[in-house]
Amino acid sequence: MSIINVENLTVTYDKIVALEDVTFKIDTPSINIIIGPNGAGKTTLLKAIMGLVKTTRGRIEVLGLNPMEKSFEVRKLMGYIPQRDRVMEGIPMKVTDVILMGIATKREWPRIISREDLKEAENIAEFLGIKDLMNKTFNQLSGGQKQKVLLARALISKPKILMLDEPFNGVDVISQYSIMEKLKELRKINGTTILLVTHDINPVIELAENVMIINRRVIAFGKVHEALNEESLSKAYGGGRIIFAEGKCYSIIGDTHHR
Amino acid sequence: MSLLYSPFMINALIGIILGGITAMITGALSTLRNVHYLSAEVTHSALGGAAIGALIYSQIEYEPIIFITATTFSIISSIITGYIVRERGVEATGLAIGVVLAISLSTYSIVIGTLKAELIIKVNSYLLSDILLITYSDLMGMTLISFIGLIVLIAFYKELIYVCFDMEGAEALGLKTKIYDYMAFALIGATGAVLARAMGALLIYALAILPAASSIELSNSTSKIFIYTFTISLIAGLAGILISLTLNLPTSGTIAATATTIYILIKMAKKII
Ligand SMILES: Nc1ncnc2c1ncn2[C@@H]1O[C@H](COP(=O)(O)OP(=O)(O)O)[C@@H](O)[C@H]1O
Ligand SMILES: [Mg+2]
Numbered sequence: 001m002s003i004i005n006v007e008n009l010t011v012t013y014d015k016i017v018a019l020e021d022v023t024f025k026i027d028t029p030s031i032n033i034i035i036g037p038n039g040a041g042k043t044t045l046l047k048a049i050m051g052l053v054k055t056t057r058g059r060i061e062v063l064g065l066n067p068m069e070k071s072f073e074v075r076k077l078m079g080y081i082p083q084r085d086r087v088m089e090g091i092p093m094k095v096t097d098v099i100l101m102g103i104a105t106k107r108e109w110p111r112i113i114s115r116e117d118l119k120e121a122e123n124i125a126e127f128l129g130i131k132d133l134m135n136k137t138f139n140q141l142s143g144g145q146k147q148k149v150l151l152a153r154a155l156i157s158k159p160k161i162l163m164l165d166e167p168f169n170g171v172d173v174i175s176q177y178s179i180m181e182k183l184k185e186l187r188k189i190n191g192t193t194i195l196l197v198t199h200d201i202n203p204v205i206e207l208a209e210n211v212m213i214i215n216r217r218v219i220a221f222g223k224v225h226e227a228l229n230e231e232s233l234s235k236a237y238g239g240g241r242i243i244f245a246e247g248k249c250y251s252i253i254g255d256t257h258h259r
Numbered sequence: 260m261s262l263l264y265s266p267f268m269i270n271a272l273i274g275i276i277l278g279g280i281t282a283m284i285t286g287a288l289s290t291l292r293n294v295h296y297l298s299a300e301v302t303h304s305a306l307g308g309a310a311i312g313a314l315i316y317s318q319i320e321y322e323p324i325i326f327i328t329a330t331t332f333s334i335i336s337s338i339i340t341g342y343i344v345r346e347r348g349v350e351a352t353g354l355a356i357g358v359v360l361a362i363s364l365s366t367y368s369i370v371i372g373t374l375k376a377e378l379i380i381k382v383n384s385y386l387l388s389d390i391l392l393i394t395y396s397d398l399m400g401m402t403l404i405s406f407i408g409l410i411v412l413i414a415f416y417k418e419l420i421y422v423c424f425d426m427e428g429a430e431a432l433g434l435k436t437k438i439y440d441y442m443a444f445a446l447i448g449a450t451g452a453v454l455a456r457a458m459g460a461l462l463i464y465a466l467a468i469l470p471a472a473s474s475i476e477l478s479n480s481t482s483k484i485f486i487y488t489f490t491i492s493l494i495a496g497l498a499g500i501l502i503s504l505t506l507n508l509p510t511s512g513t514i515a516a517t518a519t520t521i522y523i524l525i526k527m528a529k530k531i532i
Contacts, residue, residue, distance in 0.1 A: 050431050072433055080431035087425045088293060092478050101421055105432035111417055137479050138424075150428070157432075 003028035003161060003193050004049060009058035011044050017216060018044040022058070024212065024221050028160070029191040031183065035201045036214040037237055042197040043083060045214065046163050049195075050078060062161070076106060079154030083165040084146060092137040095130070096121060098149050102156040124152045128182060144175025151179065155186070162186065163195045168203055180207050201228070267391045270398055271510075274390045275496035277398075277405045278457035278466065281450035283489035284408050286467030289447050290475055291423040291484065293349055297340060297444075298467045300356045300363075301333045301451030302385075302460035307363030308332025308452070309385040310370035313378040325381060326400045330452040336363065337448030341441055387459040387511050390500065401453045408450045411442065412485075419443050420481050458496075458511060465515035466492050469522045477525065491521050 004026040011019040018041040026032055036042050047053045049060060051067030051074055060067055067074040079102075099121045104111040125131040128148045133141060138149065147167055154162060162183075168176050184207065186192040198204055201211065211228050212221040213236045220232035233239075289297040312328030336359045343355040371379055384392070393401075412419070418439040421429040430436045451463075458466055467488070474487035499514030506513075 047427075052427070052430060075431060075433040078431070080428065082425065082427045082431065086427050088291075088423060090475070091291060091420075091424050091481060092475065092484070093420065093424055093481055097481075098424075101417075101424075101429070102432060104417055105421065105429055105434040109418075110414070153428070153432075 001028055002026060003063055004195075005059075005061040006049070007059045009045075009048060009060060010056045011041070011048055011053055012056045013053075019048070020216050022214070022218050024218055026193060026195070026210075028193040029187050030209050031187055031194045031207055032196070032210045032212060033201060033204050033208040034195060034197045034212045034214060035199060035236075036219075038199060040215045040236070042199075042214060043165055046080070046165055046195065046197060049163065050075060050080060076157070077160045079157065079159035079162045081147070081150045081154050081162075081164045081167055084143070084150070084169060087146075087150070089146065090139055092139050094134075095125075095136050095138060095141070095149050096134045098138055099124065099134075099152045099156055102153040106157055120156055121152070124156050127155075128152050129178065142172070142175075143170035144172050144179075147171050147175065147179065151182070158190070159192065161193045161195070163197075165197045166199065167196065168198060168200075173203075176203050180204065183207060270393045270395075271390045271500060273398060273402070274388075274393045274457045275493065275500065277401050278390075278454055278496055279489045279493035280405045280409060281401075281454040281457065282467040282470065282492040283485050284412055284450040285447045285454055286471035286492075287474065287485045287488045288412075288419070288423075288443055290468075290471040291420070291481070292440075292443055292447075293423070294340065294344060294352050294356075295468065295472070296356055297337060297352075297447055298451050298454075299460075299463045300340060300359050301337045301448045302455040302463045303360055303367075304336035304363040304448075305329040305333040305452040305455040306382070306385040306460050307366040309382045309455075310367045310374075313374050313382045314370055317375065317378060322394070323396045323400060326397050326452075326456060329385060329455065330400070330404065330449060332363070333452035333455070334445055334448035337444045337451070338441060341444030345437075345440065385455045385460060387461050388455075388457060390457065390510050390514075393457070397456055401456055404449050404453050408446055408453075411446060415439060415442060416482075419446075458514065462511055462515045462518075465518040465522075466495065470518065473522050473525045476529070491518060495521055 002025040007023050009019055009022040034042050034045065044053060048055055049062060049067060051071040062074050063077060065074050100113055100117060103117050104113060122131060125134055128151060130145060130148045130152065133145055138146060141149065167179065183194055187194060196204060208224050210222060211224050213219040213227060213232045215236040219235045220227040285298040285301065289295060308329035308331060309325050312325035315328065316324050340355045340359060343351050371382060374382065418434065421434060422436050422439045422443060426436050454467060470488045470491035471484065474484045477487055478484045495518035496514050499517040500510055503510040503513035
């Protein structure tokens with residue numbers, strides 16, 4: 001069953017065309033990795049799915065709902081982890097309060113937090129292995145810990161769809177693996193559909209069921225072995241190689257940022 | 260020491276408390292919103308507004324108009340800056356603040372030359388307030404705005420912090436961030452005007468910006484940023500007025516010097532600990 005349905009989506013900012021004629025369907029449950037160079041429109045795509053940016057042309061449906069018209073309903077179904085450079089990391093917000101933000105924002109004013117909510121926050125923190133951080137403040141944490149806190153904030157409202165924007169930037173390798181394990185568990189146990197944006201596929205290649213290569217347009221979308229080939233990489237990145245070794249797949253892409 | 264029990268002194272004390280409350284709101288909120296010098300901008304806009312208000316006053320002889328115009332200007336300038344920051348990102352803040360400051364200060368400079376001496380004194384109290392000479396009507400207006408500001412801050416505290424911490428994340432979680440963001444800018448503007456009248460725009464760095472900046476380093480929660488900023492401003496105000504009366508120094512300047520000393524002491528204490 002498809003949970004996200006995007007047809008001929010075009011998004012423009014002023015004069016920049018960020019996405020052009022993008023069409024794809026996402027089945028549930030599934031883990032989908034979206035890759036593409038800087039400025040490819042990856043963040044824009046996630047925001048469009050949430051109804052956070054205006055679509056210039058085309059149609060988006062999330063569980064049959066239009067995210068622009070039914071933004072509140074759609075956002076209730078989704079967990080979103082923004083690119084961490086968009087978060088004001090210097091603000092000394094308590095980790096507990098950051099996690100509870102995931103519930104409070106979905107309540108009516110005065111957004112009262114109950115004992116059960118607190119318990120739920122503890123459970124999620126326990127699941128992600130960050131329970132001992134709950135009384136610290138966000139600005140004291142390492143990159144990996146911050147990312148887990150933001151993940152907890154997204155998970156506390158039990159989303160059907162989880163979207164992560166470059167979650168491994170500034171995150172140590174051990175934390176990357178533990179986050180990936182948790183994502184797999186969510187997919188398996190809760191049937192969560194996951195969209196994960198990254199500009200480097202290597203850390204997440206084992207996680208991926210489907211890969212989308214995007215550079216303003218969708219260049220390839222499908223199972224890892226189908227979508228990930230040298231032709232599509234060179235279309236997206238202007239060059240690149242794929243190496244399959246010991247059952248693993250590595251992509252080597254030039255560090256060019258043109259489109 | 261009979262001055263201590265005079266009505267001037269009571270007004271001054273109320274002024275200092277209101278100054279503390281408004282320094283806390285305008286200083287801490289603009290620091291949290293990452294538009295650090297916005298409170299400096301809005302207090303200077305209040306000065307420009309007060310000059311226009313004085314011009315209107317010379318026509319209609321209604322004293323509260325000066326404070327009303329000052330507050331209106333301050334709120335509008337904050338909201339305009341907010342709009343630019345939202346549209347163009349925080350990189351545009353410096354320019355936005357510069358432009359609004361330039362407009363406010365040139366308005367002030369042009370108008371001040373056309374005013375009568377007594378009105379010049381009234382307008383200049385927004386630059387460097389003589390806290391012992393706050394009028395009753397100003398005090399009423401200041402109390403009203405500080406009170407409303409405090410209620411709004413408390414009622415929408417979560418929302419305001421969410422917006423400052425992570426606008427995109429909050430929006431994605433379903434919060435109507437635009438309303439709360441503009442609420443923050445309006446609060447910064449309104450309380451900035453009260454602070455300008457209570458202490459003077461020239462003291463904004465000492466009373467709001469420095470205390471908020473040092474508070475964010477000291478605090479292990481967001482509410483402490485507000486509490487510390489309030490406390491620093493209040494202590495500076497009280498100590499400043501006592502020192503100035505004892506040593507016969509200008510009140511506002513002494514308050515600023517006290518606030519700056521507290522800031523330096525905090526910095527030094529942090530280095531030692
Ligand atoms: N709010 C915006 N206003 C104007 N242009 C934008 C905005 N957001 C993104 N863009 C532009 O749209 C293009 C795609 O951006 P983005 O979706 O952030 O790419 P990615 O996440 O793949 O790096 C880029 O050229 C970027 O500069
Ligand atoms: Mg991006």
